[in-house]
Amino acid sequence: MRLELVKRPQRSMLFSALSPFIAFVLTAAAGAIMFALLGYNPVKALGTYISPLTEVWQLHELAIKAAPLILIAVGLSVCYRANIWNIGAEGQFIIGGVVGSIVPVLYPTYESWLLLPLMMVMGMIGGAAYASIPALLKVRFNTNEILTSLMLVYIAENVLDWLVRGPWRDPNGYNFPQTAQFNDYAILPAIASSSGRAHIGFIFALVAAVLMWFLMKRMLKGFEVRVMGASPRAGRFAGFSHGKMVFFAFMVSGALTGLAGISEVSGTINQLQPVISPGYGFTAIIVAFLGRLNPLGIVAAGLVLALTYLGGEAVQTALGLSDKVARVFQGMLLFFVLGCDTLIHYRIRLIGAKAEPAAAQPAARLEEAH
Amino acid sequence: MEILVAILLTVATAATPLLIAAIGELVVERSGVLNLGVEGMIIMGAVSGFIAGYVTGSPWLGLLAAIVVGALFSLLFGFMVLTLATNQVATGLSLTLLGLGLSGMIGAKFVGVPGPKLSNLYIPGLTDLPVVGRLVFGQDPVVYLSIALTFGVGWFLFRTRTGLTLRAIGDSHGSAHALGISVVGYRYLAVMFGGACSGLAGGYLSLVYTPQWTENMSAGRGWIALALVVFASWRPWRVLGGAYIFGAVWIGQLHAQAFGIPVPGQVLAAAPYAATILVLVLISRNKRLTMMNTPASLGQPFVPDR
Known part of the structure; x- marks a missing residue:
């Protein structure tokens, strides 16, 4: 199984607008997994993470x-x-x-x-x-x-x-x-x-x-x-x-x-x-x-x-936890933003292991012909 | 004389992490990929190497862990730029930022803990020779490994068919793809080799150079390694020379501070970075020469069309 990028004829307006939000959600998900791996309740930890939004000062x-x-x-x-x-x-x-x-x-x-x-x-x-x-x-x-x-x-x-x-x-x-x-x-x-x-x-x-x-x-x-x-x-x-x-x-x-x-x-x-x-x-x-x-x-x-x-x-x-948690979140966020930006220019196709030989053969024959 | 020998010994230990990281990055860049995450991979190697060494008590297992973690961490970069065709500069930067954060978080409990140290080589008779004995036969094993690595990479790139293929991919990924070469496959391996080298360089810092873990202990060495590759115009032997020059600058400023030279310590501490800029200016001045040496596909995303 592998991923393949297919170029879109023009940039996708939908993903152009959505990609920061997708990245945001993925970062929160990855953060939850990280907290869970460290042995904390992920929901509670994430809640603590955004708790500063609740107070005026x-x-x-x-x-x-x-x-x-x-x-x-x-x-x-x-x-x-x-x-x-x-x-x-x-x-x-x-x-x-x-x-x-x-x-x-x-x-x-x-x-x-x-x-x-x-x-x-x-x-x-x-x-x-x-x-x-x-x-x-x-x-x-x-x-x-x-x-x-x-x-x-x-x-x-x-x-x-x-x-x-x-x-x-x-x-x-x-x-x-x-x-x-x-x-x-x-x-x-x-x-x-x-x-x-x-x-x-x-x-x-x-x-x-x-x-x-x-x-x-x-x-x-x-x-x-x-x-x-x-x-x-x-x-x-x-x-x-x-x-x-x-x-x-x-x-x-x-x-x-x-x-x-x-x-x-x-x-x-x-x-x-x-x-x-x-x-x-x-x-x-x-x-x-x-x-x-x-x-x-x-x-x-x-x-x-x-x-x-x-x-x-x-x-x-x-x-x-170490205050470096902030840096980890920042790094993950940038990764996910860059990854999601791929969706603006490309469609991602998942090629299954079974489908692959059929898909790969004509291409291989073409290469031979050249 | 004793002092001079001691200084020369430390020059080798300061040069070795730069050399290993730069040789790894050289292979990556020869394949046409620019990985600015060297600093992040070094620091991840340093923290995982230290922890593994501390837990097992064996510096060798520590170095092994550093290599494995460096390679795995670089896979993250590889997946992004090779499979998802993201911007290499931005992705490399994010690998560095993530590495600096992750290492600080993982290593928080190990700050200031004394770890195991790799001992220097000792061959009875040879190492006891005056002056040359300790310089030639009394370094730590990784110093010799790094020189062997330079040999190996030079031989691989310029004397083997696979090395030729790798360089061809770096100079024109389109043509290589048309010839039926798996551009992405080769690049994945190159990126992982670079990650393994950076990891080893990091492990060297935390297990040999200063056997302990401190946050940000890579101190910009990853960036200097990147500059070394440019300085060396993508040739392994020149990387070796450059790394030892920088090792000398690094050690020189430390000793100058210890000797109480009447210059503020900060001026000396900034010296290696200023030297990097100076060297880059000198080497890049000739635009045609630089363009001739730079792998032509360096930094450009590649998406195989079908």
């Missing part, structure tokens, strides 16, 4: 986790649509957070309404500049951007580590490796401080998603991105430059990722620490694919992936 936490995921994934969707593989968002996130923190760390007494916009812009510049390194290397030296952007993640982690243990360490911080707490003017305001701590970074994410949707669907640049992704040759005939597209995609995603980084530092952590991201840059890759590389789909996908983080924490406290 937890919904705030959901928004806090979803904001960076959506911002990063919206940027990554531009790259992936253009068939450019930026997988170093984690590093751009860190550098965005670092560059955006320059003013509040070095001038802690600077208090002005200008401070927050300045930090956000600097964060975006930092992220974009860091993302322009793999872009430059790809365009100028033909270097594989997957590997260079990923290597830069490790370098960014070391930069941040050096800063918070060295020159930027809080002199009054009892030698803890962290900067001083930011002053109130450097902290992103909360959306509704009476019910939880979600800050306006979530609004940034929603605005970015809508703007990007408009850019991709309604403007020439979006068309250019899609053409260059689908067929660089056709794009060249249309007068589009591949090099410029590489820079555009990397810098847009770097800027949005940098904004995510400084929003997280300013709104959630309020200072720099050796680690400022629980792998948002990598999880956002899953968000981008689960959202079908569509900015509006990414908003929904970002909320789902944010739930995997919160659910992981809930399972950890309630059942004593």
Whole structure:
């Protein structure tokens, strides 16, 4: 028995819409099996996993986790649509957070309404500049951007580590490796401080998603991105430059990722620490694919992936499982999304062991004839 | 002199996991498949190898378990990209993400537990020779195995008919299919070989290099192995050279930190990754040469039409 793919004459609209949901159900099923294998009641464990949805303050936490995921994934969707593989968002996130923190760390007494916009812009510049390194290397030296952007993640982690243990360490911080707490003017305001701590970074994410949707669907640049992704040759005939597209995609995603980084530092952590991201840059890759590389789909996908983080924490406290459960769920989700996407372009035919000889014979004879 | 010998010995242990993983990935890429899941397969090999070694008390059984788990884990990737024709870059990434998560979950109870360690070779007389004795006859067995593996893969790819077929599939899967070769079948075997190698590399990390389990202990070695394959322009012998250069960089930065060189430790820790970027730039600069060396079907999905 084996599987065979039969190409559909055109992409299936039905599966195009359904595949994220099928993937979601399959992930839940696989998760249930996993919990059962670990010796937990699967229904109860899954219930614990989604329990954060029942409390208002937890919904705030959901928004806090979803904001960076959506911002990063919206940027990554531009790259992936253009068939450019930026997988170093984690590093751009860190550098965005670092560059955006320059003013509040070095001038802690600077208090002005200008401070927050300045930090956000600097964060975006930092992220974009860091993302322009793999872009430059790809365009100028033909270097594989997957590997260079990923290597830069490790370098960014070391930069941040050096800063918070060295020159930027809080002199009054009892030698803890962290900067001083930011002053109130450097902290992103909360959306509704009476019910939880979600800050306006979530609004940034929603605005970015809508703007990007408009850019991709309604403007020439979006068309250019899609053409260059689908067929660089056709794009060249249309007068589009591949090099410029590489820079555009990397810098847009770097800027949005940098904004995510400084929003997280300013709104959630309020200072720099050796680690400022629980792998948002990598999880956002899953968000981008689960959202079908569509900015509006990414908003929904970002909320789902944010739930995997919160659910992981809930399972950890309630059942004593490792918080890595969240990563497992995220990995499974991406697998199932990619697998289900096959259904958009192909029909899957199951060929039974009995039927096979009959089906295979004419083909074999044909090959001989050739 | 003693210190130099000790350093050179550790260079080999740092180079060996890179070499094994890169040789495996080289075979996969020669068949036209790009598996970005090396990091995930290494870490799965590391955790399963450690647990098996810890439970049985035998590092050899640990390495065996690492190989088997690495191969099985790679089958997941193989099923996706070969049977379901999914995007290889995205699928490889998800294998890495899943591996990092799964290994952390499975290994949570084994963090900080001391495990068994594979002992070095000792041949009375030969190993006692000054200087060369320990370098040539006193390494751990996997070091020799990795060099034999390089020999074997070089011979297989360039001296056997099956190796020629594998390279042909990597350069033009359409033509190979038209000749009646089972493209998908060959690729499944290549992917599993790559998984077994990555698993062994992981088992080496947790049973020989540092005989214990820590989360994320692969520390980007899978990605460096991927870069090594490009650096080596898909030739086994150059992978060997590249792996030992990177092993030297890796050990060099550790020793520089220990010697208290007046540079922040983070600069040194970032050195292997910066070196990878530098090497990639140098090797990819010549666009024509790179295109000539790269397997032409690399990364492209293949669906046999009937």
